[in-house]
Amino acid sequence: xxxxxxxxxxxxxxxxxxxxxxxxxxxxxxxxxxxxxxxxxxxxxxxxxxxxxxxxxxxxxxxxxxxxxxxxxxxxxxxxxxxxxxxxxxxxxxxxxxxxxxxxxxxxxxxxxxxxxxxxxxxxxxxxxxxxxxxxxxxxxxxxxxxxxxxxxxxxxxxxxxxxxxxxxxxxxxxxxxxxxxxxxxxxxxxxxxxxxxxxxxxxxxxxxxxxxxxxxxxxxxxxxxxxxxxxxxxxxxxxxxxxxxxxxxxxxxx
Numbered sequence: 001x002x003x004x005x006x007x008x009x010x011x012x013x014x015x016x017x018x019x020x021x022x023x024x025x026x027x028x029x030x031x032x033x034x035x036x037x038x039x040x041x042x043x044x045x046x047x048x049x050x051x052x053x054x055x056x057x058x059x060x061x062x063x064x065x066x067x068x069x070x071x072x073x074x075x076x077x078x079x080x081x082x083x084x085x086x087x088x089x090x091x092x093x094x095x096x097x098x099x100x101x102x103x104x105x106x107x108x109x110x111x112x113x114x115x116x117x118x119x120x121x122x123x124x125x126x127x128x129x130x131x132x133x134x135x136x137x138x139x140x141x142x143x144x145x146x147x148x149x150x151x152x153x154x155x156x157x158x159x160x161x162x163x164x165x166x167x168x169x170x171x172x173x174x175x176x177x178x179x180x181x182x183x184x185x186x187x188x189x190x191x192x193x194x195x196x197x198x199x200x201x202x203x204x205x206x207x208x209x210x211x212x213x214x215x216x217x218x219x220x221x222x223x224x225x226x227x228x229x230x231x232x233x234x235x236x237x238x239x240x241x242x243x244x245x246x247x248x249x250x251x252x253x254x255x
Contacts, residue, residue, distance in 0.1 A: 007043040011036065011100050016112060023116040023172070024135065024162040033093055040096055060095055110183075117176050118200045121207035124159030124169060128210035131157040146212050159210035170211030171219075177204045178223045185231075 014035045021028030101109075126132055131143040144158045144166065158166035180201035184194050208220050229236040 007039050007046070008103055010039050011043075012104050014039065015097070015100055015104065016109065019109060019113040020116050023113070023120045026163070033090060036093075036096060036100065040100070056095070060092065064092060114180065114197070114200055117173070117180075118203055120161045120169075121173060121200075121203040124161050124173075124207040124210045125203070127159040127161075128156055128212075135162045156212070158212050159207060166211045167213045167216060170208055170213040170216030173204050173208045173211070174216055174219050174223070177201060177208065177220065178227065180204060181223075181227055 014032045018029060018032035018036065021032055123132075123134075127143075131145065133143050136142065142160065142164055144160070146156045146158060160166040160169040161172075163169045163172070180197055183189070184198040184201060186194065189197070205220070208216055225236060225240075228239075
């Protein structure tokens with residue numbers, strides 16, 4: 001019974017749910033964040049007396065509340081700042097996670113997250129070829145053919161995972177991709193672990209391609225350029241000069 005009433009254990013449960021749900025469900029992510037706030041508040045009241053004023057979470061929370069109230073006092077539309085809280089309350093999440101992450105095995109959490117990222121990447125690749133939307137009920141599927149309404153190019157589909165838009169899906173994978181690639185160069189990990197991380201990164205890259213979002217592709221190109229610069233600054237400098245020279249040449253020819 002003690003396990004059921006342990007706020008630390010419940011924090012761990014909803015932290016894992018937060019990372020898992022972030023791969024396919026915005027509603028699940030929102031619910032996990034709300035529960036982490038609630039559990040942290042209960043734990044704070046239960047275990048931490050208000051005499052511990054050096055707690056940074058206390059001061060950041062008080063500052064957030066104070067600025068919200070002051071904003072309302074000077075706002076010509078008195079309820080606007082309260083409506084904004086529906087989104088702004090997430091701004092405190094990094095501070096919340098900073099305390100929770102110290103109590104869990106972060107490597108185990110990352111691998112759980114990577115496993116679901118891999119699955120949703122494979123799902124997106126399947127969607128690209130088939131338009132499958134297995135996670136939604138019949139009649140509510142959001143399959144979107146590429147170049148919808150055009151007479152050409154309708155043989156493939158926008159990959160979107162379980163999200164409602166392909167750019168949301170691509171943006172999520174874009175955030176995951178540099179993390180995976182960076183960790184594949186982590187010297188503290190075993191070679192097999194690094195190879196597995198690199199393989200997942202390749203599937204994520206394929207998922208990004210399957211989203212068919214040009215802005216996502218541009219962001220991925222920027223990520224690759226930055227990572228290449230970290231590996232070999234001279235190489236990326238040479239490539240940049242070559243690209244600029246080629247672009248200048250074609251521009252002058254067209255002009």
